Amino acid sequence: MxxxxxxxxxSRGIGKAIIDRLKGDGVRIVGHRSxxxxxxxxxxxxxxxxxxxxxxxxxxxxxxxRIDVLINNAGIFEAAALEAPDAAWSDSWAKTMQxxxxxxxxxxxxxxxxxxxxxxxxxxxxxSRAAYRGDSPSHWHYAASKAGMIxxxxxxxRGYAAENILAFAICPGFTMTGMAEDYLASRGxxxxxxxxxxxxxxxxxxxxxxxxxxxxxxxPSMTGSIIDINGASYVR
Numbered sequence: 001m002x003x004x005x006x007x008x009x010x011s012r013g014i015g016k017a018i019i020d021r022l023k024g025d026g027v028r029i030v031g032h033r034s035x036x037x038x039x040x041x042x043x044x045x046x047x048x049x050x051x052x053x054x055x056x057x058x059x060x061x062x063x064x065x066r067i068d069v070l071i072n073n074a075g076i077f078e079a080a081a082l083e084a085p086d087a088a089w090s091d092s093w094a095k096t097m098q099x100x101x102x103x104x105x106x107x108x109x110x111x112x113x114x115x116x117x118x119x120x121x122x123x124x125x126x127x128s129r130a131a132y133r134g135d136s137p138s139h140w141h142y143a144a145s146k147a148g149m150i151x152x153x154x155x156x157x158r159g160y161a162a163e164n165i166l167a168f169a170i171c172p173g174f175t176m177t178g179m180a181e182d183y184l185a186s187r188g189x190x191x192x193x194x195x196x197x198x199x200x201x202x203x204x205x206x207x208x209x210x211x212x213x214x215x216x217x218x219x220p221s222m223t224g225s226i227i228d229i230n231g232a233s234y235v236r
């Protein structure tokens with residue numbers, strides 16, 4: 001049977017690599033982008049109320065009423081300086097939590113409800129090393145959002161495994177995407193690379209390979225697993 005997959009944040013970086021890796025025989029896949037674009041992915045601004053529902057419903061329509069795998073990859077990485085005005089700091093928190101965590105949670109909820117009807121399914125949440133290690137002083141909210149994603153993934157795994165609903169997360173460290181390139185440049189790339197025993201940041205294709213395994217080949221007993229891809233820069 002063909003596997004139907006929805007991937008959020010698929011216009012570039014890790015999301016695009018995941019789409020490219022999953023395309024092939026036995027898979028139908030729908031991507032998502034936050035704004036306008038030339039591809040056939042679904043446009044939805046996950047900062048807006050109701051956007052996750054609109055995205056889910058359109059993806060279902062394109063995939064003949066069935067989604068077997070949800071991959072939550074969409075996210076933002078924006079600084080919120082400690083010294084910023086109160087309103088700006090709080091607004092940064094609200095936006096980051098909405099896009100990185102709440103929208104993902106809404107999509108997970110929709111997935112679980114649908115998976116119950118079709119006999120199961122898989123959720124893969126792209127979190128971050130920051131969920132465990134923390135992040136820079138200007139990125140409390142990013143680390144908190146990704147830690148929340150890990151807690152949510154484990155809760156789904158424990159709560160619904162008996163219904164063949166499986167949940168996994170991937171925690172990349174620095175990955176050579178547009179966001180990481182900007183961050184490396186702003187923080188001094190050589191210093192950050194010195195903190196990675198492997199000596200380089202991960203590629204989007206490496207993260208995509210893990211996502212492919214979890215979506216297609218991971219045994220059910222792996223549900224609840226968190227996969228680290230960080231060059232041994234943080235070992236749990």
